[in-house]
Amino acid sequence: MLEQGNIVSHICLLVGAFLILSGGLGILRFPDFFTRMHAAGITETLAATLIIVGLMIIAGWGIVQLKLFFILLFVMITSPTASHALAKSALHGGLQPKVKNVVDGDSP
Amino acid sequence: MKHILSTAFVLSIFWLANSGHYSVLLLALGAISVALVVFIAHQMDVVDHESQPFQLYGINLAKYFLWLIGKIVSSNFQVVKLVWQGKPAISPCVGWVALSQKTEVGKVIYANSITLTPGTVAMNLDDDRVFIHALTRQSLAEVVSGEMDRRVTAVER
Numbered sequence: 001m002l003e004q005g006n007i008v009s010h011i012c013l014l015v016g017a018f019l020i021l022s023g024g025l026g027i028l029r030f031p032d033f034f035t036r037m038h039a040a041g042i043t044e045t046l047a048a049t050l051i052i053v054g055l056m057i058i059a060g061w062g063i064v065q066l067k068l069f070f071i072l073l074f075v076m077i078t079s080p081t082a083s084h085a086l087a088k089s090a091l092h093g094g095l096q097p098k099v100k101n102v103v104d105g106d107s108p
Numbered sequence: 109m110k111h112i113l114s115t116a117f118v119l120s121i122f123w124l125a126n127s128g129h130y131s132v133l134l135l136a137l138g139a140i141s142v143a144l145v146v147f148i149a150h151q152m153d154v155v156d157h158e159s160q161p162f163q164l165y166g167i168n169l170a171k172y173f174l175w176l177i178g179k180i181v182s183s184n185f186q187v188v189k190l191v192w193q194g195k196p197a198i199s200p201c202v203g204w205v206a207l208s209q210k211t212e213v214g215k216v217i218y219a220n221s222i223t224l225t226p227g228t229v230a231m232n233l234d235d236d237r238v239f240i241h242a243l244t245r246q247s248l249a250e251v252v253s254g255e256m257d258r259r260v261t262a263v264e265r
Contacts, residue, residue, distance in 0.1 A: 019188065026191035034229070035200050038243045039191055041226035046184040063128045070126070080223035087231040087241065097241055099201050 012054030019047035033090055034097040037083060044079040048072070111160045116146050118160075158213055168263045175259060180225050183247070187226040190243060199245045204237045205252055214264040221256060 019042055026039025052072045059065045091097075123138045124130075149155050157163060190197050209215045219230035219238055227247040232239035242248035251257075 019184070022188045022191045026187070029191065029194055030198070031195060032200075034241045035198060035243060037229055037241075038187055038226055041223075041229075042184055042187055042191070045180050045224060045226060063125065066125050070122075076224070080220040083223050084219065084230055087229050091231050097200060097202055 006057065009054040009057035012050045012057070016047045016050030016054060019043065019050065023047060032098045033095060034087065037087060041083065044075065044083075048075050048079075110162070111155045111157065112146060112150060114160045114162075115149060115155050116142055119145055161213055164213065164263055166263075168265070172259050172263045176221055176224070179256070183225045183227050186247070187243060190227075198243050200241070200243060201245055201248050202231075202239065202241050203248055203252070204234075204239050205248075206237050206254075206257075208254075208257055208261050209264055210261075211264060214260055217263065218257060218260040221260065222251060 023039050023041075023043035026042065027036045030036045030039055049072060052068050052075075056065045056068045059068060119142045120138070123142060127134060127138060146155070149159075207215060207218055209218055215233060215238075219233050222228050222230040222238065222240060227243045228251055229241045230238050231241050240248060240251055242251070
């Protein structure tokens, strides 16, 4: 595989792997459900993008590259929707976020 | 009608790109699938200006996407820093933030953009405000400052 990919794709894959590690660490370290969701957000945005871009470079011009692009597109559309659904239902289910202070954003 | 044609066009392109086989039989099966999906979507009443948002396409949308990508990258690195610094570095907070979009599509784009940038999650959506959970006070203040709100409203026009 090494001769097919170039240095850019390896950097993308390595940085993506590091970001997934950070996301996992954040899920373990952060105190409550809502803060953990932010850590998961790293994994589903930039980490997923970098891994897929790295794979797209390795795949080269063609139908596989296009399919990888579609995967990226759908992840970008579905993941915030899923996060929002999770947060809203957690809130609706009576789970209160642990907060240090409540900011009134109504009058910015 | 133009929404139906556009849906059929997008589905056909998607089918062709995913198949990779172009024999007559498979193309016919593809055409039947596309027709069936368009028919079902039409029956579900989801083929409209929201699923095919022509009115949004333009230079402002492209500019917004580029800006959003930059924003996602920078806030990703902020959150990664917070993860490695650990619990003392974060100051979780919640708050209602006013929004200025007029259409439902605009509001959904704004709320989804907030969720897509790590560090802030849109938890609820009203007619003129959005309820946000943020990892730090700074990231909530950034949303309150309203730069993203203005940019989404510019896309809407």
